[in-house]
Amino acid sequence: MWTNNEVSMMSSTLVETVSINYEDFNDSFLTCGTCLCVYDGAEHHPKLLPCSHTVCKNCLERIVDTQIHDTGTFRCPICRETIGIPRGGVISFPPSFIVNQLLDLMSRQRRDVIPKCSVHSGEELLFCESCDSVFCVQCTGEEHNGRGASEHTVIPFSIAIKRMSEILLYKAHLCIKNLNNAFDNVSTEVHQLENSVDRTMENINRSFQDVISLVEKRRQECLSMVRKIREEKKTILKEQLDLIQAEKQKVQGDCDGLQYQVEVRNITKKISDLNEKLDATSTLSEPRENSFLKYEYRHNSAVNDITNALKSLGRVKVSTTFPALCSAKIGKAVTHLKSMVTVNTVDYHGNPRTSGSDPVIADLKNDKGEPFDAKIKDKNDGTYEIQYVPPKSGSYKIYIGIFNRPIKGSPFSIQVTDHNNPVMKFGEKGTRECGFLQPLRVVTGDEGQVFVLDTANSRVKVIDECGNFVRHIGPEGFENQSGMGIALASDNQVVVVNWRTKSVSFLSQDGETISKFSHECLVEPIDVAVNSKGEIIVADIGATKIFIFDRNGKLQTTFGNRGEKDGQFKNISAVTIGRCDEILVADHRIQVFTKDGKFSRVVPNQAKGDYGGICVDGAGHILATRIEKGKGFVQVLNSSGKLMSCIDSFEDKLKRPSGLCVTKDHHVYVVDLGNNCIKKYRYR
Numbered sequence: 001m002w003t004n005n006e007v008s009m010m011s012s013t014l015v016e017t018v019s020i021n022y023e024d025f026n027d028s029f030l031t032c033g034t035c036l037c038v039y040d041g042a043e044h045h046p047k048l049l050p051c052s053h054t055v056c057k058n059c060l061e062r063i064v065d066t067q068i069h070d071t072g073t074f075r076c077p078i079c080r081e082t083i084g085i086p087r088g089g090v091i092s093f094p095p096s097f098i099v100n101q102l103l104d105l106m107s108r109q110r111r112d113v114i115p116k117c118s119v120h121s122g123e124e125l126l127f128c129e130s131c132d133s134v135f136c137v138q139c140t141g142e143e144h145n146g147r148g149a150s151e152h153t154v155i156p157f158s159i160a161i162k163r164m165s166e167i168l169l170y171k172a173h174l175c176i177k178n179l180n181n182a183f184d185n186v187s188t189e190v191h192q193l194e195n196s197v198d199r200t201m202e203n204i205n206r207s208f209q210d211v212i213s214l215v216e217k218r219r220q221e222c223l224s225m226v227r228k229i230r231e232e233k234k235t236i237l238k239e240q241l242d243l244i245q246a247e248k249q250k251v252q253g254d255c256d257g258l259q260y261q262v263e264v265r266n267i268t269k270k271i272s273d274l275n276e277k278l279d280a281t282s283t284l285s286e287p288r289e290n291s292f293l294k295y296e297y298r299h300n301s302a303v304n305d306i307t308n309a310l311k312s313l314g315r316v317k318v319s320t321t322f323p324a325l326c327s328a329k330i331g332k333a334v335t336h337l338k339s340m341v342t343v344n345t346v347d348y349h350g351n352p353r354t355s356g357s358d359p360v361i362a363d364l365k366n367d368k369g370e371p372f373d374a375k376i377k378d379k380n381d382g383t384y385e386i387q388y389v390p391p392k393s394g395s396y397k398i399y400i401g402i403f404n405r406p407i408k409g410s411p412f413s414i415q416v417t418d419h420n421n422p423v424m425k426f427g428e429k430g431t432r433e434c435g436f437l438q439p440l441r442v443v444t445g446d447e448g449q450v451f452v453l454d455t456a457n458s459r460v461k462v463i464d465e466c467g468n469f470v471r472h473i474g475p476e477g478f479e480n481q482s483g484m485g486i487a488l489a490s491d492n493q494v495v496v497v498n499w500r501t502k503s504v505s506f507l508s509q510d511g512e513t514i515s516k517f518s519h520e521c522l523v524e525p526i527d528v529a530v531n532s533k534g535e536i537i538v539a540d541i542g543a544t545k546i547f548i549f550d551r552n553g554k555l556q557t558t559f560g561n562r563g564e565k566d567g568q569f570k571n572i573s574a575v576t577i578g579r580c581d582e583i584l585v586a587d588h589r590i591q592v593f594t595k596d597g598k599f600s601r602v603v604p605n606q607a608k609g610d611y612g613g614i615c616v617d618g619a620g621h622i623l624a625t626r627i628e629k630g631k632g633f634v635q636v637l638n639s640s641g642k643l644m645s646c647i648d649s650f651e652d653k654l655k656r657p658s659g660l661c662v663t664k665d666h667h668v669y670v671v672d673l674g675n676n677c678i679k680k681y682r683y684r
Helices: 004-010 022-029 057-067 097-108 146-151 157-256 264-284 302-312
Strands: 046-048 054-056 073-075 082-084 126-128 133-135 154-156 327-330 339-344 360-366 375-378 383-388 394-402 412-417 424-426 439-444 450-454 459-463 469-473 483-488 494-498 503-507 513-518 525-530 536-540 545-549 555-559 574-577 583-586 590-593 599-603 610-616 622-628 631-637 643-647 657-662 667-672 677-682
Touching: 046 057, 046 097, 054 057, 057 073, 097 157, 126 157, 154 157, 157 264, 327 412, 339 394, 339 412, 360 375, 360 383, 439 483, 439 667, 439 677, 450 483, 450 667, 494 525, 525 574, 536 574, 574 610, 583 610, 610 667, 622 657, 631 657, 631 667
Parallel strands: 439 657, 483 525, 610 657
Antiparallel strands: 046 054, 073 082, 126 133, 126 154, 327 339, 339 383, 360 394, 375 383, 394 412, 424 677, 439 450, 450 459, 459 469, 483 494, 494 503, 503 513, 525 536, 536 545, 545 555, 574 583, 583 590, 590 599, 610 622, 622 631, 631 643, 657 667, 667 677
């Protein structure tokens, strides 16, 4: 130990340390901790275990003989970790090269291992950890004395060697442990490769056996066909042979008695009969069936087709994907909406993969560890989509792996929110291209164009699906700031209802009036819809009725009156067409009627307040805008009326949401009357 006087003489910052003598060094590093024998190159040869402890060969053999049974493992005598026996036995454990190096070092060094300065032989060498230099007290520079001493950490060189040896040993053990893990991982992959090859070869044999079975089946069919033809031909020929034999026996019988016949008349008659028989037997000399039978297999393109089909039958797919370099992009997750994680795969060199079929796995769990379904979609371009629908907000974890190995960064954290914000917003208060004044309704066309009824500006504003202004339609048909409802007919004509003029107008896409009608029964029409027959359904808040007209304005039927009962209305706010031309009417509730106006059902009431707009998508989902306690939101209901989700637009709140319409890709456009704009949301 360094004394205080020595520290004062050096005028440097010295670290207090403890010196270890030769015996302590031998006991600590060069002696087997089990048998307490010094390591050597024979029976006590040092062996390094996977747990980083060193035990001599003799002790290992003894431990293995006493512990191993049928498990092929034993416990380390120092840390008790379970260790597997390598194939070659104890001798296959790697030698502890650090211990061997120390043995060689100690054999070359004298017992006094304290290094001395070569210039000042009486001074012990010191080591500065700050500047990585060796010196003694007498030959040290100014930087280690005086003012600069506080910036340096000086220790005896012998201690520095010991520390470096310990660090070296620790790092070596870590490296060996990592290499052992790497060896195990690669060995496991080799084993899995063999299993994969066996499975693949089995599948190949099975698939070709199926082909062989089909060929054998066809071979048997051809052979059976030949046998059948043979039997048919043979039957005919056999019948002819039987007939010939019968005639032969008959002639033979007639001839047997002729030698005793003396009556000329009888002989003459027999001769006449035989002459007739000769004519008849001549026809039996020709076989009634032939023996021709020939097999052909090149009469058509079947052989070539089979050859080409066999060339393309089956394929062996491989992958160069390197999971540790693959990445994932976490998309925004909102409750009840289809959310997505995109996985991008690369090879060992970091080059993007361009094909699919990798065995990607995804394990999604919430903060309670409960699993949720996640579907994996192979894009066949090296990317994969993991789709899921979170049922509630909170923290989720998703593990993504390929070949049962995690990709980079896995597992990933996902924060699911209840708040669904708009993906697009267009408009502001004003009269210009981007301006609205009291927008009320919105519909979409076949080409993705969006038609927004800009009531106070007496026009319809047309924008594209990206939110870019296209053109204006009007003011014809929207006079006196009175356009209240808008719809699109099957021929893409714009249908508008005007509450002041009590009329329904048909406009072209360019705003030209094509036709127009009114009716004495209309009092204050506020919305319009068109069914599959082209009939015009008008909601009239003044008459508290729904009117159905044909295209020429002839009244077909009407239904409803003021009241709270089923089939009655209070303050009608919107009308729309559902599946099978059902008519849905909204006021403080949603009622469903048949295409003829007969009451069907009431959609279960999910909240308090009045509806502003209503629409139905292709799957029968009902979407409706609603205002409750001054807050606007959009309800998404299934076809039975069960609430699936709400769009609250948390970061861009809806203020008096009115009309709305849906697109085929599960987006909804909502007119925000209070903010004089239109917003687009994803609702599924």
